[in-house]
Amino acid sequence: xxxxxxxxxxxxxxxxxxxxxxxxxxxxxxxxxxxxxxxxxxxxxxxxxxxxxxxxxxxxxxxxxxxxxxxxxxxxxxxxxxxxxxxxxxxxxxxxxxxxxxxxxxxxxxxxxxxxxxxxxxxxxxxxxxxxxxxxxxxxxxxxxxxxxxxxxxxxxxxxxxxxxxxxxxxxxxxxxxxxxxxxxxxxxxxxxxxxxxxxxxxxxxxxxxxxxxxxxxxxxxxxxxxxxxxxxxxxxxxxxxxx
Amino acid sequence: xxxxxxxxxxxxxxxxxxxxxxxxxxxxxxxxxxxxxxxxxxxxxxxxxxxxxxxxxxxxxxxxxxxxxxxxxxxxxxxxxxxxxxxxxxxxxxxxxxxxxxxxxxxxxxxxxxxxxxxxxxxxxxxxxxxxxxxxxxxxxxxxxxxxxxxxxxxxxxxxxxxxxxxxxxxxxxxxxxxxxxxxxxxxxxxxxxxxxxxxxxxxxxxxxxxxxxxxxxxxxxxxxxxxxxxxxxxxxxxxxxxxxxxxxx
Numbered sequence: 001x002x003x004x005x006x007x008x009x010x011x012x013x014x015x016x017x018x019x020x021x022x023x024x025x026x027x028x029x030x031x032x033x034x035x036x037x038x039x040x041x042x043x044x045x046x047x048x049x050x051x052x053x054x055x056x057x058x059x060x061x062x063x064x065x066x067x068x069x070x071x072x073x074x075x076x077x078x079x080x081x082x083x084x085x086x087x088x089x090x091x092x093x094x095x096x097x098x099x100x101x102x103x104x105x106x107x108x109x110x111x112x113x114x115x116x117x118x119x120x121x122x123x124x125x126x127x128x129x130x131x132x133x134x135x136x137x138x139x140x141x142x143x144x145x146x147x148x149x150x151x152x153x154x155x156x157x158x159x160x161x162x163x164x165x166x167x168x169x170x171x172x173x174x175x176x177x178x179x180x181x182x183x184x185x186x187x188x189x190x191x192x193x194x195x196x197x198x199x200x201x202x203x204x205x206x207x208x209x210x211x212x213x214x215x216x217x218x219x220x221x222x223x224x225x226x227x228x229x230x231x232x233x234x235x236x237x238x239x240x241x242x243x244x
Numbered sequence: 245x246x247x248x249x250x251x252x253x254x255x256x257x258x259x260x261x262x263x264x265x266x267x268x269x270x271x272x273x274x275x276x277x278x279x280x281x282x283x284x285x286x287x288x289x290x291x292x293x294x295x296x297x298x299x300x301x302x303x304x305x306x307x308x309x310x311x312x313x314x315x316x317x318x319x320x321x322x323x324x325x326x327x328x329x330x331x332x333x334x335x336x337x338x339x340x341x342x343x344x345x346x347x348x349x350x351x352x353x354x355x356x357x358x359x360x361x362x363x364x365x366x367x368x369x370x371x372x373x374x375x376x377x378x379x380x381x382x383x384x385x386x387x388x389x390x391x392x393x394x395x396x397x398x399x400x401x402x403x404x405x406x407x408x409x410x411x412x413x414x415x416x417x418x419x420x421x422x423x424x425x426x427x428x429x430x431x432x433x434x435x436x437x438x439x440x441x442x443x444x445x446x447x448x449x450x451x452x453x454x455x456x457x458x459x460x461x462x463x464x465x466x467x468x469x470x471x472x473x474x475x476x477x478x479x480x481x482x483x484x485x486x487x488x489x490x491x492x493x494x
Contacts, residue, residue, distance in 0.1 A: 021349050114332035121292050121404075122346045123321030125314070 053153030054160025075175020107207030142196030325395030
């Protein structure tokens, strides 16, 4: 069963990558999808990552109670944890739940109301027209959102530390500047790129292959989120193992 | 002209179509009728390429459509217009955008030419001025008419209609039937309508193909049908008291 799905998923991706009928229309659709994924998720990502950063600072401070360890280390740990793991992975899991389920139900509804059949009868490559713009939007906007998430969580850590008294702003800022390795940002962006592809392609596949009615569209959307989250975590492990 | 030869189609162990042959001529409205589960919609989907037949051929002006690749099918598809049972309008687009969508994709017409064409199509289906409405703002009958306007946007040679009257009141049904007949003659299109609406059969059925349990059971005109003594056909056609009375008064 799982091999059947993997095969169908790869065949769908092959159809997605066929030459577009008219580049101008695909470009317009891509811009629309970028707006939906990027701007539509910005508020959620900012709120979640700011709170995560604040909580992380307080928890690190709680665990590192020693006169031998300088307080600035809280900033360093917070920075690296957010860049390498929390920023990309938590953002991707949140986006899988919001953007992924939306893509899946949107395409699934089009399938059960015969709108996809209408596209095919017109001679339009339906997987290309419906899925390619979303994948392009995903692989460009998710890295942007992850970058914003990392920035917000580091700022959140600063605010959380100052408000709780866990670390002074000057110690925290000193910590985030100490021993910075630029390669961690590369790892985060590679993860974000791959997660962007996973979020959009898996949810689009589940929506595109749905059959039945409203109930099945809802079930497909739930399955898309579950499968997508597991795939994100597996990809997270693989990228970390390969790059670090 | 569309010819279908020995069309077989199964879903798992369920054999839906069992070797159907028929010829549909241009300029005529051909009706495929039959009870629920007789294979009407499956046959229509095999003809337009939404289902691949297990065996048999679908010929559009002699060209075997079922053997063509996706790319090679595009020129034929550009000549096909289809009206779906539930209209299948793109709900994120306005009426106007629905109509000009295929023109956007496949023609190099200027914006004003496309708008002129959309206005012409809307006028043709008596929906002038409804350009900026969304499908959710339209009634069932209006959706069908927008579906027809979208289907004729590319001046089709082949027009397929899947149960165009389902869910419509009798007056709107007659309006849709008349529109299908007029457009068939206007474009000299080969029109195939799947229906079980007897008003449509009597009103526009120039050629009727009756399917029974996945097989072609009878074919002829609506006048021949009234005189037929095929039991299965009579059981289907004269099931309603109104049709029974019509036969008695003949």
